[in-house]
Amino acid sequence: MKSEASYHLRRQVLWGLMLVGLGVAFLLDQMGMFEIRTLWHYAPLLLVVIGINQTIGYPNAREFSSGLWTVFIGLWLFAVFEGLWGLTFRNSWPLFIIISGVTMAIRPIAERRFRGGNRHGE
Secondary structure, three states, X not given: OHHHHHHHHHHHHHHHHHHHHHHHHHHHHHOOOOOOHHHHOOOHHHHHHHHHHHHOOOOOHHHHHHHHXXXXXXXXXXXXXXXXXXXXXXXXXXXXXXXXXXXXXXXXXXXXXXXXXXHOOO
């Protein structure tokens, strides 16, 4: 239970810090000190941070696999927007089949680990 409480605390702190950062960026934009359009370029990387937060100290297998999906979506969007490796929305759809397979393969392992961890009081 202790790890689940720390997970929720860390999650709340992350969301709070993201809101503070977003508010500061909007304030600086309104004051003419910073142009917020330069940040939108990196918006998909916020999904990566959120996904990593879900996978670290995850309370169950579902949260872990959800975090993997979130990281994948963020990295995929960033790669498509940047045109990395020639990826576009049209030619990169097979990546979703690959990540589905990876998630399906990892989930039973994660479920076994969580059940084992919960029995020992972790």
